[in-house]
Amino acid sequence: MQSKREREELGREKLASIIETCRAVEQRSLDPFLIDINGNINEIKEFFPEWTTPEDLCLDAETIHHLASVIKLQGEWVKHRSTTLYMDPFLLEEKLKQMPKEEIAETFAQAWHPLIEFEQISLHSLAEAIRYWKSLLPLNERWKEAPPFKVERSFASREELVQQKILRDEAFSEELENFWQILTRSIAEKGENGKIPYWDFVGAETYEETVQRAFMTSFLITYGYATLEIHPLEEEMFIKSNEKPETKVSKKQLVSIPIAVSMEDWSKWKKGTLK
């Protein structure tokens, strides 16, 4: 003979197992008809007199609720199978294999309502076409060979290459060093505790300039001129300027951090609403 306590334990386990199975069905991993609704209801009924605490009564109610969901799924399944929305692919394939081609085509014609579309030239478009034709130059005039372009050979100056954006007016390393100085000055002027919020440094008057600054900042960090400090919980990012470029490989695992500098974020920063 089981004690009351053992029976309650058994009942709880039983209800938990019913809930588990119902959940599996609800998540579509099982056929809803695999669940014996009547059997489960009888079991719930059997244990019901044992429940005295609110927790057990809640467990009982939850089990009933999950069984009701399964009954709903069973209803939907029957409804779907009984409507014309359901078609058995296997049955259809068999039918198609047995039917002669002519019969398939004839059957198709009964469900086929071809589109009507016209393609016809109008007087107006003919007149347009004639006007165009009259104004069109003959091929021999349109395809005249262009005279060879004469170019005198000479050396290009550095200024000319910079003007044509082939060369930059200062070497990249030089540019990076200058940008590092800007960062150091910005931290001294606007920063706190030797660091400055990322957007306060990168953000500029125009979006293009902001992207350019973000690009340069990424090189400052990569080449060890600066360090990125991230506070994930507060969703804050700071940049610290290093006194000397740190070229030594750290013992810590190096990570790449993608930072999106979107137009939306830039607009928010401009308005002062960026978190």
Add this chain to the structure above:
Amino acid sequence: MSKRKAIYASKLKRATHLLFYKRHRKPGVKGWELRKALGSDYPKVLKILDDYLKALDLQVKTVFEDEKTIEKPDLEQMDKARFYITLRGDLTPKETKMVGWRIDDLAGLATAISHISSKKGKATRKEVEELLRDKLPGWKVSLNIDRYIRYGYLTQDESGQLYLDWRTRAEVDQRALVDLLLKTET
């Protein structure tokens, strides 16, 4: 003729031109294009045109976005829908021959559409090819599927899955086709 009638007669003509003549790469007109050309009462104009076409066994066919069947569409749903002129009834076997399709090409199309339809709108090209190979010569199967894709009945993604395309949605009553095929006595 009252002024109101004259306005609708003129809108009816405009709608006929828009719907019958191909203006884009694909036939048919979007709801918003009709609204722009005919005004916000274009659904009423289409209804009058549809009634008028009944006698000619033609109809104004509405294809809603995402293949939905909508009983009472609102203006936004109508704007996003595409409208076509299609045959209202069906073609007799004799007439089918006049449409320019060979009977086995048409049977292949019916097979492909009904198979994809029964697979909830998606099937691999390989399985459709196998099904067609049962009744069509091997060399023709792939050519035919390419043709169905070119005409807009089917579409294929990069992983070789075939889906039903815009022309099937506009021209074929998929439910009726499958029902008719299942009902045939073999």
